[in-house]
Amino acid sequence: MRKRNPMLFAALMALATPALSAPAAPPAPADFRARLPEDEIIYFVLPDRFDNVDPRNDKGDFGGDRLTHGYDPTAKGFFHGGDLKGVTRRLDYIQGLGATAIWVGPIFRNKPVQGAKGQESAGYHGYWITDFTHVDPHFGTDADFAALVEAAHGRGMKVYMDIIANHTADVIQYRECAVSACTYRSRADYPYQRRGGVNGQPINPGFTSDDDHRADNFAQLTDPSYAYTPYIPKGEEQAKTPAWLNDVTLYHNRGETTYRGESATMGDFVGLDDLMTENPRVIAGMIEIFGAWIDRFGVDGFRVDTARHVDPHFWQAFVPAMQARAKAKGIPNFHIFGEVSESDILSGPLAWHTREGGFPSVLDFAFHQVAIQTVAGKGATALWEKMLQGDALYVQGEATARQLPTFISNHDNGRFATFVRRAFPAASEQEVLDRVTLGHAMMLTLRGAPTLYYGDEQGLSGDGGDQDAREDMFGSKVAIYNDNRLVGTDATTATPRFDPTHSLYRTIAALARLRTAHPALRRGSQVVRARSEEPGLFALSRFDPDTGAEYLIAFNTSTAPIQTHVQVDVRSDAFATLAGAPCAGRAAAPGSLAVTLPPLGYSLCAVRAPSSPSAKSPE
Numbered sequence: 194m195r196k197r198n199p200m201l202f203a204a205l206m207a208l209a210t211p212a213l214s215a216p217a218a219p220p221a222p223a224d225f226r227a228r229l230p231e232d233e234i235i236y237f238v239l240p241d242r243f244d245n246v247d248p249r250n251d252k253g254d255f256g257g258d259r260l261t262h263g264y265d266p267t268a269k270g271f272f273h274g275g276d277l278k279g280v281t282r283r284l285d286y287i288q289g290l291g292a293t294a295i296w297v298g299p300i301f302r303n304k305p306v307q308g309a310k311g312q313e314s315a316g317y318h319g320y321w322i323t324d325f326t327h328v329d330p331h332f333g334t335d336a337d338f339a340a341l342v343e344a345a346h347g348r349g350m351k352v353y354m355d356i357i358a359n360h361t362a363d364v365i366q367y368r369e370c371a372v373s374a375c376t377y378r379s380r381a382d383y384p385y386q387r388r389g390g391v392n393g394q395p396i397n398p399g400f401t402s403d404d405d406h407r408a409d410n411f412a413q414l415t416d417p418s419y420a421y422t423p424y425i426p427k428g429e430e431q432a433k434t435p436a437w438l439n440d441v442t443l444y445h446n447r448g449e450t451t452y453r454g455e456s457a458t459m460g461d462f463v464g465l466d467d468l469m470t471e472n473p474r475v476i477a478g479m480i481e482i483f484g485a486w487i488d489r490f491g492v493d494g495f496r497v498d499t500a501r502h503v504d505p506h507f508w509q510a511f512v513p514a515m516q517a518r519a520k521a522k523g524i525p526n527f528h529i530f531g532e533v534s535e536s537d538i539l540s541g542p543l544a545w546h547t548r549e550g551g552f553p554s555v556l557d558f559a560f561h562q563v564a565i566q567t568v569a570g571k572g573a574t575a576l577w578e579k580m581l582q583g584d585a586l587y588v589q590g591e592a593t594a595r596q597l598p599t600f601i602s603n604h605d606n607g608r609f610a611t612f613v614r615r616a617f618p619a620a621s622e623q624e625v626l627d628r629v630t631l632g633h634a635m636m637l638t639l640r641g642a643p644t645l646y647y648g649d650e651q652g653l654s655g656d657g658g659d660q661d662a663r664e665d666m667f668g669s670k671v672a673i674y675n676d677n678r679l680v681g682t683d684a685t686t687a688t689p690r691f692d693p694t695h696s697l698y699r700t701i702a703a704l705a706r707l708r709t710a711h712p713a714l715r716r717g718s719q720v721v722r723a724r725s726e727e728p729g730l731f732a733l734s735r736f737d738p739d740t741g742a743e744y745l746i747a748f749n750t751s752t753a754p755i756q757t758h759v760q761v762d763v764r765s766d767a768f769a770t771l772a773g774a775p776c777a778g779r780a781a782a783p784g785s786l787a788v789t790l791p792p793l794g795y796s797l798c799a800v801r802a803p804s805s806p807s808a809k810s811p812e
Contacts, residue, residue, distance in 0.1 A: 206673040209559065209638075210676060213487070217355065224349065225240075225293075225346065225349040225351060225508060226352065226493075226524060226525060226526070227525070227526070228293070228351075228359040228526065229526055229596070229714055229716070230494075230526060230528040230530075230554065230596040230642055231595040231596050231640075231641070231642055231715050232293070232709075232715050232716075233293045233294040233351060233528070234292050234293050234294070234298050234566060234637070234642070234643050234645070234705050234708065234709070235292065235294045235295070235598055235642055235643065235645065236287050236290065236294070236295050236296065236645045236647065237295075237296040237352065237600075237644055237645065237646050237647060238280060238287075238295060238296070238297060238298065238401055238647040239275070239317075239318060239319075239603070239604060239647065239663055240276060240277055240279065240280055240297060240298060240300065240319075240332050241272055241273055241274070241276075241298075241317040241318070241319075241331065241332070241563060241611045241664050241667050241687050242273060242275050242277040242317075242587045242647070242664060243279050243283065243647060243662050244275055244276075244279025244280065244282055244283050244666060244667045244691075245274040245275050245276060245279055245282055245667050246272070246276055246279045246331065247248045247276055247278050247280035247282075247283050247593070248274060248457075249274065249541060250274075250276055250330055250331060250332070250333055250558075252262050252331070252460070252706060253272075253305065253329065253330035253331040254265045254273075254330040255305055255330075259271060259306075259315075260313055261305065261306065262305055262315065263305035263306045263317065264315075264331070264550070265315075265744070266665075266669075266670045266671070267670045267672070268671065269660045269661070269663070269671050270314030270315060270317075271314065271315040271317060271672065272305075272315050272317040272331050272659050273317065273665055273669070273670075273671075274358075274601070275332075275665070275666075275667065276331070276332050276333045277297075277300065277328070277332050277337040277340075277341050277572070278333055278340075279667065280295070280297065280339055280341055280414050281337075281340060281341045281344050284329060284344055284345060284348060284350070286691050286693065287350075288348055288350060289604035289675040289693055289702060290512055290645065290650055290698060290701055290702050290705065291701060291702045291705020291706055291708075291709065292350070292645060292705070293349070293350055293351065293709070294350060294351035294352070294353055294493065294494075295345060295350060295351070295352050295353065296353040296355065296496050296644070297324070297341075297352060297353070297355060297374070298318060298319050298355050298604070299318070299319025299320055299324050299354075299355045299356070299357060299498070300319060300329060300331060300332050300338060300354070300355075301319060301322045301324060301326075301327070301328070301330050301357075302322065302323055302324035302327050302329045302330070302434075302592045303316030303319060303320075303321045303322055303323060303329050303330065303331075303361035303362060304321045304322075304323050304363070304364070304432075305331075306314055306566070306677040307362065307363050307464070308317070312658075315534075316329075317331070318353065318604070318663070319332075319812065320357060320364040320498060321361075321363070321465065322357060322361055322362055322771065323361065323362045323432055323433050323575040324433070324434040325433075325435065325438070325482045325483075326434055326435065326482065326485070327360060328719030335489075335675070338490060338628050339489075339490055341608075342490050342491060342492060342544075345408055345768070346374075347472070351493035351494065351528075352490075352492050352493055352496070353492065353493060353494040353495065353496055353528065354486060354492050354495055354496070355495075355496045355498060356483055356486075356495045356496070356497055356498065357468060357497075357498040357499065357513070358468065358479045358482050358483075358503055358507065358638070359462075359467065359468060359470070359498065359499040359500075359502050359503045360461070360462055360465040360466055360467050360468060360499070360792060361433055361438060361465065361466045361468065362432075362465065362466070362685055363423060363434050363461075363463075363464040363465050363466060364426070364433065364439070364466055365405065365423050365425060365441055365444060365446065365513065365716070366423070366424055366425075366426055366467045367421035367422060367424075367448070368422040368423075368424060369421050369422060369423070369623060370421070370513075373462065374449045375421055375447070375448035375449055375461075376448050376449060377447055377448040377449055377450060377451055377456040378420035378421065378447050378448050378457075379447075379454075379455060380403075380455060380459075381471035383420040383447070384419065385397050385400055385402075385403070385419045386400065387419060387421075388416070388418050388419060389418065389419070389420075389422075393419075396416040396418065396419065397413055397414050397416050397419070397712075398411030398413070400413040400414045403471045403472075404454075404471075406471060406473055406506055408473045408474070411471075411472045411474065413475060415442060415607075416442075416443060416474075417432065417441050417444070417446050419446075420433055420446060420447045420448065421446055421447070421448060422441035423441045423444070423446040424441070425439065425441065425502040430766065433721070435478065437474065437478055438596075442469075442476060442702070443458040443468060443469050443475055444466050444467055444468055444469055445460070445461075445467045445468075445469050446467075447459050447461075447467075447579050448460060449461050449463075449464070450462055450467070450502070452574040453801075457501070457502055458470075458503060458504055458663070462499070468502045468628050470503045470506075470507040471504045471506060471507070471803075472789070475507070475773070476506075476507055476510050476511065479507075479511060479513070480510070480511055480514045483495065483511075484514065484515065484518040485565065487515065487518045487519050487522055487523060488523070488528075489519065489586070489680045489802075491522055491523075491524065492529030493524060493526075493527060493528065493754055494527055494529060494530070495515065495527075495528075495529050495530075496530055496531075496532065496556070496598075497529065497530070497531040498532050498534060498553075499532060499551070500532050500533055500546065500552065501532070501533040501534065501546065502530025502553070504658065505546075505549060505550045505551055506551075508551030508552055509600075511551070512529055512551050512552060512553065515527065515529060516529070516724075523528045525695070526640070528553075528554065528596070529552065529553055529554065530552070530553075530554040530555055530556055530596075530598050531546060531552045531554070531555045531556070531595070531624075531764050532549070532555075532556050533546050533550075533552075533555045533556065533558065534558060534605070535556070535558040535559065535562070536562060537559065537562065537761040537765050538559050538562045538563050538566070538576055538579060538580045538597070539559065539579075539580070539583055540559045540580065540583025540584065540586050540587070540594075540722075541583060541596075543555050543557070543559060543587075544583065544586035544587045545609070547587050547589075548586075548587075548588045548593060550687070553581075553588075553593070553596070553600070554593065554596045554597055555597060556598050556600065556644075557597040557598060557599045557600070557641055559583065560599040560600070560636075560639075560641060561599075561600055561601060561603075561606070562580075562595070563576045563577055563580045563618040563630050564601045564635060565601075565609075565612050566599075567728070567731075567750050568573060568609075568610070568613075568628055568631050568632045568635065568750055569609055569612035569615075569616055569628060569632065569647060570616045571616065571728055572728070573724075573725060573726045573727055573728070574724045574725045574727075574728065574729055574730060574731035574748075574750055575724040575725060575726055577721070578724045578731075578733050579725065580720045581594075581640075581664075581719065581721065584640075588602050590717065591640070591719075593603040594640055594641065595640050595641065595642075595715075595716060596641075596642060597640075597641045597642065598641065598642045598643075598688055599636050599639070599640075599641035599642065599643055599644060600636070600644040600645075600660070601632045601633065601635075601636055601646075601649075602644075602646035602649050603644075603646055603662075604646070604659070604662055604663055605658055605659060605662075606658050606662075607655050607657055607658040607659075607662045608646065608649060608653060608654055608655035608662050608663070609629055609632050609649065610625060610649075610652070610653070610654035610655065610680050611654060611655045611656065611657060611658075611661075611662070612645050612752055613625050613628045613629060614654070620792065622678070622680070622681075624793065625680055626652075626680050626681045626697075627647070627682050627792070628793055629652075629681075629697065629742070630696075630700055630793075631749075631750070631795060632689060632746060632792070633645075633697070633700065633701055633704070634700075634704060634748070634772075634773070635748060635795075637701065637705060637707075637708055637714075637747050638703040638707075638708065638735075638795075638797060639715055639719070639733075639746070640703065640719055643708070643714070645701065647666065648664055648666055648690065649697065650678035650695065650697050650698040650701050651666070651679070651682070651690040651691070651692060651695055651697070651698065652680035652681045652682050652695060652697055653666075653677055653679060653680075653686065653690070653770075654677050654678060654680055655677065656673060656677065661673070664677070664686050665686060666686075666689065666691065667688050667689050668687060668688050668689045669686040669687060670687075671686075675687040676684045680697065681695060681696045681697055682695060686763070692765065698805060703772065706798065707771055707772060711731060711737075711744065711751050711771075712737055712738055712739065713735045713736060713737040713738070713742065713744045713799075714735060716738045717735035717736045717737055717738055717744065718735065718736050718738070719733050719734070719735050720733060720734045720736075721733045722734055722745065722747075722759050722760050722761070723760070725758050727751075728750045728751040729749065729750060729751045729753075729755060729786075730747065730748070730750070730755050730757065730759075730790070731748045731750065732745065732746065732748070732759045732788065733745075733748070734746075734761060734762070741809075742799065742800045743765040743799075743800045744771075744797065744798065744799050744800070745759065745761055745762060745765075745776070745786060745788075745796075745797075745798045746796070746797050746798075747759060747788050747790060747792075747793070747795065748795045749790040749794050749795065750793070751793070752792045752793060752794065753792060754789070754791055754792055755788065755789070755790040755792065756787075756788070756789045757787075757788055758781060758785045758786065758787055759785070759786055759788045760784055760786075761780060761784060761785065761786045761787060762784070763783040763784040765780065765786075765800045766775070766783070766798060767779050767780070767801040768780075768786065768798040768799065768801055769798065769799050769800075769801040770796070771798065771799050772795075772796075773794060773795040773796040773797055774789060774790050774791060774794050774795065774796040775796070776788075776790075776797075776798035777798075778801075779788075786798070792808055
């Protein structure tokens with residue numbers, strides 16, 4: 194039962210503004226460690242595609258041609274030259290957008306080039322690691338990363354690392370299928386205790402099962418030829434660092450994953466060497482690897498790649514160890530969120546990973562799917578309510594849901610504008626801009642930690658997922674990037690795209706400012722007020738966690754204007770417009786507010802004055 198604070202309402206009114214041109218206020222550097230995960234606005238950047246300060250590291254420390262060093266700025270699947278110094282140079286730009294945390298794509302040393310002859314591509318993305326202990330020379334040096342973290346912290350910004358424990362680069366080969374990919378071989382058909390199948394020669398006699406996590410049990414797993422005969426090609430015997438990663442018995446060696454059943458945690462991803470994450474040696478090794486990055490650089494969190502494809506027992510040991518390591522370093526709110534890729538709007542599969550899977554938080558793929566279906570699609574706005582009802586399934590219910598990084602674009606699935614243009618091929622450029630703006634408005638005002646994908650604020654539009662959604666910001670030489678129609682501008686990716694006057698940049702910055710200034714938009718509870726079985730109105734109220742002050746947020750996902758009434762708390766009688774379409778100044782009647790929205794518009798309204806000293810936020 195919280196009382197409203199008149200002094201706070203006066204402060205809220207001083208911050209409230211209907212204009213969307215103000216830059217985001219920088220956070221206080223002294224206080225940044227105290228911020229909770231839900232207080233952050235995250236900016237995700239792939240260093241290779243962001244900004245290139247030092248051309249001397251474009252080829253890393255490799256000689257030869259592009260199939261050796263991996264650098265070809267004209268090819269979408271090769272290194273383009275962006276580096277960590279480039280991220281540091283653009284901190285003004287990132288902070289001006291309102292971001293309070295930077296999620297940096299993997300920076301570990303990678304195998305520069307992989308792939309069958311004629312199908313090669315480079316490790317510009319950072320997910321083909323050979324050395325887990327140092328920065329890839331294409332991105333710079335360990336000192337460059339330390340400088341980035343120090344500079345960000347000096348501004349009160351956090352830095353999240355993108356880490357991988359599921360696999361390494363493709364080094365291990367199988368003698369049985371040197372030419373084509375090896376199909377997955379299951380534990381039932383190829384048990385650990387027989388060589389090459391159930392009728393094979395007995396091996397590993399002391400090994401019980403991979404469910405027995407005792408170190409002395411896994412010490413008995415000495416022969417890795419149960420499914421295939423793995424080997425390390427000549428010259429690559431010590432390709433990986435730390436040295437224990439060169440031991441083939443620490444990998445599953447069962448062939449290509451089908452992404453289903455047991456192969457989802459035991460199969461190789463496109464040939465990438467799949468670590469046996471059930472093995473206590475692997476668990477201890479990864480704890481030491483990533484704990485050292487916390488110790489050395491004082492990073493503020495980890496985004497965990499391919500989290501669903503790792504044995505849950507691993508995370509149940511790894512996550513507490515990282516949290517303890519961070520606390521010992523003076524980092525009380527170390528944020529760990531796993532990538533659990535899902536194509537459903539239901540939260541159950543995601544929530545499982547916060548209950549049984551060992552994660553405090555996961556990327557909110559359900560949010561992404563609903564945004565695609567309702568704003569970049571023609572789905573019913575009732576889908577939002579259905580998704581939000583699943584918040585109760587997370588390990589701490591709504592408290593966990595408020596920490597989930599929400600997103601509408603990413604480097605794997607594609608940019609939001611791509612989905613908009615696919616769903617509405619006849620849409621005008623103004624409609625595309627309006628839909629992209631609306632998607633960002635929802636992400637920046639609803640629960641979760643908004644996660645901006647680099648370049649969306651400049652209208653980067655992409656042609657699809659993966660490599661097609663990883664355009665250059667610093668002026669591209671890739672033809673299929675430069676022929677894209679950007680959103681909200683006639684410019685192209687052929688010239689640098691760091692324009693703070695772009696309408697999307699300005700809108701995102703202003704909404705980010707409001708989110709940072711108003712606790713209700715970061716930590717407030719939510720009550721759905723209106724939804725529909727077709728495109729149109731979706732509205733909800735958020736409540737200040739300390740005062741109970743109500744904020745009504747309304748969205749129109751249709752191309753027709755909306756004029757209606759929406760339920761509000763009966764004690765909420767006067768409202769101010771914070772963003773979007775003007776709000777009605779006063780309730781039409783106790784518990785009812787008139788709402789008028791343009792096509793694809795939104796409105797953010799805050800209670801303007803207390804109506805009762807005992808008003809409370811609903812439980």
